[in-house]
Amino acid sequence: MKLNLLIFIYIFIFFSKFTFAAENTVDPNQIHKNLRCLVCQGQSISDSNSDFAQTIKLVVKDLIDEGKTEEEIYSFMSDKYGDWIVFKPQFNIQNSLLWILPYIVLIFGGFFIFSFLKKRQ
Amino acid sequence: MLSNLGNILLFLNVILSLGIIYAANKNLKISGGVDKNIFQLSLIQSTSIIICFLVLIAAFIISDFSLITVYQNSHSLKPLFYKIAGTWGNHEGSLLLWSIILSIFSFLFLVYNKNHPKKFRLLTLIIQNILILGFLFFILFNSNPFSKISPIPSEGLGLNPILQDPALAIHPPLLYVGFVGASIYFSAAIASLITNYSEKSFSLSIKNWVLISWCFQTLGILVGSIWAYYELGWGGFWFWDPVENASLLPWFAMTALFHSLIVFEKRNLFYFWVIILCLITFTLSVTGTFLVRSGILNSVHTFASDPSRGVYILIFLSLMIFGSIFLLFQKYKKENYDLNRNSKETFVLVNNWFMMFYLITVLLGTIYPIFTDALTDNKISVGPPFYNAIIFPVVVVFLLFMALGPKAKWIKNKFENIRIYFFILTGAIGLNLAIIFFFKSYSLLSNFIIISALFLIISSLMDVAKALKKNKLDFARIISHMSFGFLVLFIGLNDIFSLEKDYNIKLGETKKFENYSIQLQNLDLKNYKNYQAVIGKLEIRNINSNQTNILNPEIRIYNKPKTLTYEAAIKTSLIKDYYLTMSNIDRSDYYNIKFQKKPLMAWIWISVIMIVVGGFIRLFSNAKNN
Numbered sequence: 048m049k050l051n052l053l054i055f056i057y058i059f060i061f062f063s064k065f066t067f068a069a070e071n072t073v074d075p076n077q078i079h080k081n082l083r084c085l086v087c088q089g090q091s092i093s094d095s096n097s098d099f100a101q102t103i104k105l106v107v108k109d110l111i112d113e114g115k116t117e118e119e120i121y122s123f124m125s126d127k128y129g130d131w132i133v134f135k136p137q138f139n140i141q142n143s144l145l146w147i148l149p150y151i152v153l154i155f156g157g158f159f160i161f162s163f164l165k166k167r168q
Numbered sequence: 169m170l171s172n173l174g175n176i177l178l179f180l181n182v183i184l185s186l187g188i189i190y191a192a193n194k195n196l197k198i199s200g201g202v203d204k205n206i207f208q209l210s211l212i213q214s215t216s217i218i219i220c221f222l223v224l225i226a227a228f229i230i231s232d233f234s235l236i237t238v239y240q241n242s243h244s245l246k247p248l249f250y251k252i253a254g255t256w257g258n259h260e261g262s263l264l265l266w267s268i269i270l271s272i273f274s275f276l277f278l279v280y281n282k283n284h285p286k287k288f289r290l291l292t293l294i295i296q297n298i299l300i301l302g303f304l305f306f307i308l309f310n311s312n313p314f315s316k317i318s319p320i321p322s323e324g325l326g327l328n329p330i331l332q333d334p335a336l337a338i339h340p341p342l343l344y345v346g347f348v349g350a351s352i353y354f355s356a357a358i359a360s361l362i363t364n365y366s367e368k369s370f371s372l373s374i375k376n377w378v379l380i381s382w383c384f385q386t387l388g389i390l391v392g393s394i395w396a397y398y399e400l401g402w403g404g405f406w407f408w409d410p411v412e413n414a415s416l417l418p419w420f421a422m423t424a425l426f427h428s429l430i431v432f433e434k435r436n437l438f439y440f441w442v443i444i445l446c447l448i449t450f451t452l453s454v455t456g457t458f459l460v461r462s463g464i465l466n467s468v469h470t471f472a473s474d475p476s477r478g479v480y481i482l483i484f485l486s487l488m489i490f491g492s493i494f495l496l497f498q499k500y501k502k503e504n505y506d507l508n509r510n511s512k513e514t515f516v517l518v519n520n521w522f523m524m525f526y527l528i529t530v531l532l533g534t535i536y537p538i539f540t541d542a543l544t545d546n547k548i549s550v551g552p553p554f555y556n557a558i559i560f561p562v563v564v565v566f567l568l569f570m571a572l573g574p575k576a577k578w579i580k581n582k583f584e585n586i587r588i589y590f591f592i593l594t595g596a597i598g599l600n601l602a603i604i605f606f607f608k609s610y611s612l613l614s615n616f617i618i619i620s621a622l623f624l625i626i627s628s629l630m631d632v633a634k635a636l637k638k639n640k641l642d643f644a645r646i647i648s649h650m651s652f653g654f655l656v657l658f659i660g661l662n663d664i665f666s667l668e669k670d671y672n673i674k675l676g677e678t679k680k681f682e683n684y685s686i687q688l689q690n691l692d693l694k695n696y697k698n699y700q701a702v703i704g705k706l707e708i709r710n711i712n713s714n715q716t717n718i719l720n721p722e723i724r725i726y727n728k729p730k731t732l733t734y735e736a737a738i739k740t741s742l743i744k745d746y747y748l749t750m751s752n753i754d755r756s757d758y759y760n761i762k763f764q765k766k767p768l769m770a771w772i773w774i775s776v777i778m779i780v781v782g783g784f785i786r787l788f789s790n791a792k793n794n
Contacts, residue, residue, distance in 0.1 A: 076668050083549050089409055091551075094402035096734065096751040096760060134551025136536075141544060145536045149529040149558050156521040164509045 073111050078120055079104060081134045091134065170227045171235055174314035177220035181267070182304050184213040185297045192290040192297075202278070202286055206293070210275040213300075217271045221264050224313050225255045234320045237261060237313040243326035245698050253337030254327045259461060259477070260313035262340055263303060269348040270300045273377070277352050281373045284365075288373075291359035292352070299351055302484050310480050329699065329726040329733050335395035339388060343415060346385025347453040350418060352377050353425075354450035357443045358492065361499045371433040374446070376790055378429060381449075382422045383783040389415050390776045401736045403668070403747045403764040405772070408555045410465040413534045414456030417527060421449040424523035431516045434578060437505060440496075441520075447492045452527075454485050464538060510581045515573030522566045529558050560613060567620040567656060571627040574645055592630070596622035603661075610664045617660045624653035644789065648782030655775035658768045667765040672758040683711045686763055699726040704750045706737075706761065721750040721761070745769040 079093035079100075086099045092107075103124075110120045125133050136142045188209045195203045224237075228251045233239040241258040242251055255261045274296040281289055307313070353374040360370050392415065397405040406412060425445040432442050459465050462478025507513050533550040541547050571592075575583070583589075596619045603618065604610070628650035635641040671679045671686075678687040690705040702723040709716045719737035726733065739746040747764040 076670070081551070081553050083551070089407075091402070091407075094400070098754070101753075129547065131547040131549055134549050135553035135557070136548045136550055141540060141546065142536075142548065145532060145550065145554075146558075148532055149525060152528045153521075153525045153562065156524060160514070160517050160521055163505075164507055164514060 073115075073117050073120075075104070075107055075111060078107050078111075078117060081121070082107075082124060083132050083134060085128060085132060170223055170232055171314045171316050174220055174223045174227075175312070177216055177223065178304065178308055178312075178314070180216050181213060181220065181271075182301065182308070184209060184216065185301045185304065188213065189294050189297050189301075192294050196287060196290050202289060206290075207278065210271075210278055210293070214268075214271045214275045217264075217268050221255070221261075221268055224261055224264060225252055228252060228255045231324060233322070233324050234316055234318070235313065236315045236317045239317055239321050239324050241324070241327050243324040243698070246327065246332070247697070249334075249337070250327060250332045254331075256340050257327060257331050257336065260307070260311045262344070263307050263311055264313055265341065265344055266348050267300060267303050267307065269344055270296065270303060270351055273349055273352040274300065274355075277356070277373075277377065284369065284373050285363065287363045288356075288359050288365040288370075291362055292356045295355035295358045296352060299355065306477075306480055306484070310477060326698075326726070326729045328729070329724065329731055330399050333395055333399050335391050335398065339391040339395055342384050342391055343388030346381045346383075346388050346422075347415075347418060347456070349377060349381030349384065350422065350450040350453050353381075353446045354488075357446035358495060361443060361495050364499070366439045368433055368436040370439075371429050371442070375426065375429050375433065376787060378422060378426045379783055379787045379790070382419070382426060383780050383787065385415070385419050385422060386776065386780045386783070389419065390773065390780075394773060397769070398736065398738065401734045401749045403736070403749075403762075403766060408530075408533070408550075408552045410534050411460050413530050414459050416530055417452040417456060417534075418449050420523045420527040420530070421445055421452055424520045424527075425449060427516045427519045427523075431513050435513060437503070437507070437513060439503060440500060444496070445520075447496070451485070451488055451492070452531075454481065454488065458482055458485055459534065465534070508580045510576065510583075512573070512576040512578045512581065515569065515576050518569050518573065522562065522569070525562060526559060530555070533558075560617060563656065564613075564616045564620045567617075567624045567653065570649055570652065571624040574642075574649065575627075575631070588630075589627075592623055592626045593619075595626050596620070607665065614660055614664055618657060621653045621657035621660060625650055625657065628653060644782045644786035646782075647785065648779050651775045651778035651782065655772065655779065658771045658775055662766060662768050662772060665765075665767045669763045670760070671763075672753065672760050674758055680711075684763075685709045685711060686761070688759065688761070699724045701725070701735075702752070704737075704759065704761075706748060706750075708746055708748075708763070717746055719746060719748045721748050723750060723752055740770055742770055743767065 076093060080091050082092040082103060084090045084092050084095035084097060084100045084103075086097050087095045092100045092103050107120060110123060115123070121133050121135065122137070125137065130137065136145060138146050188206060191203060191206050191209060195206060226232075227235050227238050228242050229248065231238065231242060231244045231251070233242075237258060237260045241261075242254050246254070256265045274293060277296070278289060278293055356370075356374050356377075360366065389412075392412070393405040396407070396412075397403070425442065428438050428442050428445060432438050458478060458481040461481065462475060464478060507517075533554055537548050537550055572583075572589075599622050600615060600619045604615075628646050631646050632641070635646070667682070669679075669681050669686075673679060673686075673688045675688055675691060678685055680686075686709075687707045688704060689707055692703045692705070694701050694703060702725075704721050704723075706719050706721070707716055708719060717739050719739060721737040722735035724733045724735055725731075734749050734751050737746075737748045737750075744765055744767040747766055749762045751760045753760055
């Protein structure tokens with residue numbers, strides 16, 4: 048009983064701590080990391096020293112100042128420069144397989160192992 | 169002169185391969201052991217391909233620019249070490265290295281498997297030599313390192329400066345032993361299918377080769393990551409870049425394979441699954457090569473791409489895949505399994521299940537952009553946020569299985585003391601809370617990852633204690649699993665506690681943030697043998713402890729080829745790294761500096777090394793037992 052109580056307390060503190068921590072600030076560095084530098088070879092805006100990267104950094108700063116959220120900034124960027132610029136592909140019909148297939152594999156695999164073993168009990 | 173010698177040796181190798189195939193084929197039809205001549209031919213083959221490679225190294229050392237490869241990738245002013253390393257730092261030379269590994273593994277496999285059926289050994293040799301021929305033809309007709317250029321240029325173009333790095337000199341050979349080492353169990357799997365050699369002793373013929381390739385693959389990935397961290401100047405070590413993924417894909421398959429092999433060896437189960445994994449591993453190695461060398465993908469690591477190479481590798485790859493699938497369908501027999509839901513066998517299946525999930529996720533993310541580009545003309549990027557979002561939640565569960573699985577018994581398991589796992593979990597949650605309490609809080613997912621990593625570490629530690637009492641210690645497994653737990657833990661903490669600041673700064677200026685101040689004290693211009701450098705002197709002061717560190721990032725201007733690179737200044741300690749890069753801003757006297765504090769970096773590397781140490785321990789204990 049003592050053990051269960053202990054676990055309960057832990058979990059309680061853990062979640063309360065988490066909810067206190069959840070602040071909603073937009074971190075420009077994080078956004079720079081998730082945008083591709085279009086004139087470089089496979090680098091993000093954050094890693095690049097190119098003029099293009101400098102410009103995008105300024106645009107991101109402006110958008111944050113306007114009060115845009117992270118997601119809004121990404122969709123602004125992909126509207127303007129194409130989907131190539133965002134490292135996180137949007138969830139839409141074209142990309143649905145990309146996002147869903149891994150989990151189908153995961154679920155199907157688990158189901159396969161489970162049913163496979165059940166038959167042979 | 170060297171060019172002719174190299175070409176002669178290449179032709180000699182083609183003839184030797186054909187000779188081995190012919191002799192092995194003849195030997196198949198007669199009774200008795202494997203013909204002595206075949207051993208000799210195989211030994212000569214390995215020797216001559218090594219000599220061929222030495223000839224190329226010689227050409228690089230003496231800067232023989234009559235060879236296109238040397239002309240394109242070397243320069244007479246380059247330090248000797250990088251002249252030599254340049255031999256395999258390019259497409260043509262690296263293919264020669266591939267052939268060496270193919271040949272040596274082929275010879276050693278023949279020598280070390282004397283207890284296995286003759287037919288199986290000879291067929292493995294034949295298949296392996298078909299692969300060798302495939303690569304030799306590729307070298308001769310498409311990527312010949314001994315091709316001549318005329319008129320002979322007086323000077324070479326030089327090696328890309330960011331490839332002139334000690335880590336990158338040893339990275340390709342390590343990775344190729346892993347990648348190409350996988351060829352031998354590909355050949356063995358095909359031979360096993362053809363000769364119906366499906367007894368569990370088959371596992372003994374390949375398991376050490378799987379382990380060797382796995383160990384080297386892991387080391388290769390590690391060295392590549394370290395190089396990326398030091399050289400590419402963004403302070404990260406893994407970007408889920410296509411080229412990085414290409415090295416990870418066979419790794420997942422190998423990891424799944426040597427876990428399945430344990431079951432196959434012990435219980436004679438999963439034969440076809442083991443075969444499929446053998447085939448997949450090398451197929452993925454070649455796929456990776458195709459993606460990297462064909463230039464079909466945009467990558468930060470693309471240094472040698474050319475579409476014509478792509479076509480050849482693609483044909484080779486298709487033949488391999490269709491051949492394997494055809495053979496597999498012909499030979500597939502329904503296997504009889506007798507598995508208990510709670511048994512070691514099941515847990516190994518669970519490992520394979522997760523490995524396949526990782527594999528498919530990474531493969532999908534890597535090739536999906538090719539398809540959207542071809543089908544809809546819409547180019548998309550699949551980068552770190554995708555992989556992090558899909559993979560990390562699953563890793564949490566995976567780590568728990570990794571802790572529990574090895575404790576399970578064969579055939580029928582019963583977890584005796586469930587309470588102990590509650591204690592471990594409580595301990596893990598407690599430690600996680602302590603981190604939050606003393607330092608800072610982090611996202612829910614990070615919480616789960618830290619807790620499950622700690623769970624794996626603590627339970628592995630308890631295994632050590634228990635095993636020491638019984639005096640029966642499976643060090644290999646415990647070290648590798650525990651180190652994997654540490655790896656995830658350190659990566660998690662590193663991510664959570666990293667600090668990054670970006671400033672434009674003038675000479676003499678000081679910037680303050682949190683409890684640090686940073687000052688650009690001096691700029692120095694220096695001339696080196698093959699480049700010029702602007703060296704910054706920046707002082708990082710920790711305001712609380714009043715400790716100072718001087719860091720010297722560089723902007724280098726290489727003369728051959730003319731390129732600008734940014735050298736990061738890194739101050740490594742056991743607790744944290746300071747990472748600083750500096751770049752010039754055009755038309756201004758400001759410099760852009762990026763400062764990062766990366767905690768526990770050294771421990772990430774150490775964890776991976778320990779994972780490999782586990783692999784080598786298993787390898788040596790296998791060798792001792794045989």
